[in-house]
Amino acid sequence: MKPTINICDGCCCGRVNKSNMAVPTTELKALWKEYELAQHVNLRVTSCLGPCSRANVTLVSTVEGRTWLGGISNEEQYHSLINWAKGTIEHGQQHPLPDSLLALQFTPD
Numbered sequence: 476m477k478p479t480i481n482i483c484d485g486c487c488c489g490r491v492n493k494s495n496m497a498v499p500t501t502e503l504k505a506l507w508k509e510y511e512l513a514q515h516v517n518l519r520v521t522s523c524l525g526p527c528s529r530a531n532v533t534l535v536s537t538v539e540g541r542t543w544l545g546g547i548s549n550e551e552q553y554h555s556l557i558n559w560a561k562g563t564i565e566h567g568q569q570h571p572l573p574d575s576l577l578a579l580q581f582t583p584d
């Protein structure tokens with residue numbers, strides 16, 4: 476099973492009028508294609524994943540389990556997801572998320 480990154484761009488995540496940063500979906504998809512990541516990691520841009528109060532939310536699913544990330548507030552953090560996906564090519568999906576993303580981890584209610 477390939478890992479999957481679900482990036483929320485829903486009713487709260489990505490909504491600038493709710494003080495959340497816009498999700499750079501076009502750029503992320505372009506980089507996904509440029510680095511040919513689709514054969515290694517699924518990238519999905521989704522509607523609401525549920526825990527809106529944690530916006531911007533991303534859910535990373537691997538054979539190791541699910542990791543919820545919340546409060547994504549800059550492009551560097553989204554780029555870290557891309558770098559992690561690139562890392563799985565060499566190290567497999569057990570490749571750990573970087574500390575900068577793990578600092579955003581939360582457990583949904």
Ligand code: FES
Pocket residue numbers: 483484485486487488522523524525526527528530531532
């Ligand atoms: S809009 Fe992203 S979790 Fe609800």
